[in-house]
Amino acid sequence: MDLHETHRPEPATTARPTADPTTGAAVTATRRTAAVTTAVPPPSRPPRHVRVVPVLTAAWWSVSELVALTVTLLGGTLPVGDASPDAVGTLLHDVPGSTLSLLVVLLALVGATLAVGMARARRSAVPAPARRAATVAAAVTVAGAVTLTDASILARLGYLPLLVVRAPFDEKYREAFAGYVAPGVLVQYLALGGAVLLAWATVLFRRRARGACAVCGRAVDHPEPAWRTPARAAVWGRRWALVAAVIPALYAATRLAWVAGYPFGMQPDDYDAMVADGMLPAAFGLAAFALVGSVLTLGLFQRWGEVFPRWMVGLAGRRVPVMLAVVPATLVAVAVVPASITLLAIGPDQLRAEAAESWGALAPMLLWPLWGPALGAATYAYHLRRRPACRTCGLG
Structure with missing residues (x-):
């Protein structure tokens, strides 16, 4: 039966209708349900x-x-x-x-x-x-x-x-x-x-x-917490993205200093040995990789992280697919976790000894335990901001 036929008004009568709070609440709830039903796309098969x-x-x-x-x-x-x-x-x-x-x-x-x-x-x-x-x-x-x-x-x-x-x-x-x-x-x-x-x-x-949507985690009877709303995620996601961008940038700065001929934070003999072994190209490669990652991390809260900039011929003006940013960032965040564990395996005594010999190589690595969680949080905030209404459950 059509929804409009269900609530078709009765013929007018001379008797004045009386207010029934129970009936009024039921009609209001029905109208809200109808509004929700028409506001979201129809559910589809889970991916x-x-x-x-x-x-x-x-x-x-x-x-x-x-x-x-x-x-x-x-x-x-x-x-x-x-x-x-x-x-x-x-x-x-x-x-x-x-x-x-x-x-x-x-x-x-x-x-x-x-x-x-x-x-x-x-x-x-x-x-x-x-x-x-x-x-x-x-x-x-x-x-x-x-x-x-x-x-x-x-x-x-x-x-x-x-x-x-x-x-x-x-x-x-x-x-x-x-x-x-x-x-x-x-x-x-x-x-x-x-x-x-x-x-x-x-x-x-x-x-x-718990009866929620397996794709997006939303549930009809459990509203989203405030911190997961797009507006709130934009605030805390920006902070974590800045932290996650600074850490690899500091790492890249030390390696680029070595490539430029300045033994920043290294003993001269160790630096000369690294140059003799042909390790400067590797240092430059790691620095470039870290800098690219740092810039891309900024895209997790910048406009160009949502819409391709004008200089990208063929893609300019198009929306950046959410997974194009989420998947690589998540991969790096996961890879940083084992690197953080290595610092625990080294132990404080050996860390102090290595810092005395080459603090420039070690100092940026001490921030890795913060880098992984920061990048993971920034990536999750980006996902929360940009995710559309769920195609499976229709909520959004």
Whole structure:
């Protein structure tokens, strides 16, 4: 029946209508519902990642558990801890590889169990205690996986553009690619990838378990908190974006000083050795990568981060896709987390010793524990500001 037919006025009568508060409230509520219904687009099928991520997470952790268990039962040792020359920067680099292999098996078992359980959870509401327990268990598992990683992930990400440019012309740079697929490095990739997937699957699980939209997290009966509104997100997002832009800019400044011939914060002998080893091009590559990242971070609150500027031929005036900014920024923010853990693995005594020798190289790195969260917060604020009405649930 058409909505207008439902509220079609009755024929006029001579009797004066009396006010009924109950009926009036019902009509008002009905009108509000009709207004909401016409104000949002019709719901559509959830995007593919809502269905794929939980299944992929369960498969990722299950296969990891199977491989780790097989290696351990056959008497082998995983390339972790002191069993891997590529794990010297991890928080667990001094743990015997045989012992840490057993812990990895246990960690993978917990992760696989959680991932399978969350993927199989029904769409009906899950009790709050069960949601909290699953979230805590997932957080502990993610933290355990991240402790298997170190700063080499961020370093390889920074060196990658330089290697791609120089590799066709220099055999030394082509050989450097072997370090990207070393056994200990592959374990770190798998651990960090599993951590990201499990965190993502947990977010989707919590949304589905409390009856919210799995895509945007909005719910009809739970209004968005004030800090997540676009206006508020613009305020705190700008602050975090400035912090996240300054930190890599400081890092780039020290490296550019070295390239310019000034041994800023380094002993002269160490600087001469770096020049003799041909490390200045690498320093320039890292500085350029950091500067580009710093400028792009400013776009998380600038106008040109939402609309392509006029000098970009073919794209000028078009709106920047939200994911074009969110995905790379999130990738860097995630890669910074293992780099921060490396600082903990070094320890205060060694940090003081290295600072005395080369404080210019170390000082910008001390800000990395702040860089990752700041960039993550700025990216999330950008997402909150620019996300449109949800195509799945229609809320917005």
